[in-house]
Amino acid sequence: MRIAIAGAGAVGQSIAGELLEGGHQVMLIERSAQNYQPRAIPGAQWVHADACELSSLEETGIETCDVVIAATGDDKVNLVVSLLTKTEFAVRRVAARVNDPRNEWLFNEAWGVDVAVSTPRMLAAMVEEAVSVGDIVRLMTLRQGQANLVEMTLPEGTPLAGRRVRDLTLPSDAALVTILRGGRVIVPQPDDPLEAGDEMLFVASGDVEQRISELVHDPPAVE
Structure with missing residues (x-):
């Protein structure tokens, strides 16, 4: 894929x-002379420009990108970049970094954001995951809240131990996408x-998360 990153600070370069x-x-794409360091990531195409300016985005050929990531340290800039790339250049997928959790409510479809990534929220979710065995933990919100990526660790003594994936009858708005077991990543199969x-x-809609928890803790008897 061809991916554009607005903001070449430490976060942008790491991505x-x-x-x-x-x-x-x-x-x-970086407007600051201080952060414009092509030698730091020589494999990338570097553009010294302001991603908030329509003319600059046109010159970069941003419309040829499959994904745009607004990764600056300024939420206002990230929102403007998201809106321009989505509405003016029809970029298929736009992800934006949320620096201040108080601004997270703005990072939605109205501003052209498909995926909002809030570091404080992700860190909080990881802490919850570490201490909340047996509880549903929301890791990430997808598609402006239409679905969530959630995690549950099966506790000791779970009635699901020994059962098959096919025995976990999930609601229609939920899907089991992977199982992490030790160092393995398992793509779940029915058996x-x-x-x-x-x-x-x-991956589940918010209104069925509680149902998933109930099914895990009190699954129906296998006929």
Whole structure:
């Protein structure tokens, strides 16, 4: 994929490095002379420009990108970049960094944001995940709140231990996407057994999260 990153500070450069290792084409857009350091990430295309200016985005060919990431340290800039790239250039996927949690409510479809990433929220979710065995933990909100990525770790003594994935009858608005077991990442198949300690990741709408918890703790009897 071709990916543009607005903001080449420490966060933007880190993202660029990871994406380049994944085989993607990366363009870094940076307006600050201090942060414009092509030698830092030589595999990326560097553009010295203001991503909040329509003419600058036109010159970069931003419309050829599959994804735009607004990764600056200024929420106002990230919102403007998201709105311009989505509405003026029809970029298919726009992700934006949320620096101040109080501004998170703005990062939605109205501002062109498909995925909002809030570092404080993610850190809080990781802490909850570490201490909340057996509870539903929301890791990330997807599609402006239409669905969430949630995690549940099966506790010791779970009635699901020894049962198969197919025995977990989930609501229609939920899907089990992966199981983390030790150092393994398991793509769940119907006949795969479940074990205590499994970290189960679901994509689900908010109104069925409680139902998932109930099914895990009190699954129906297998006929």
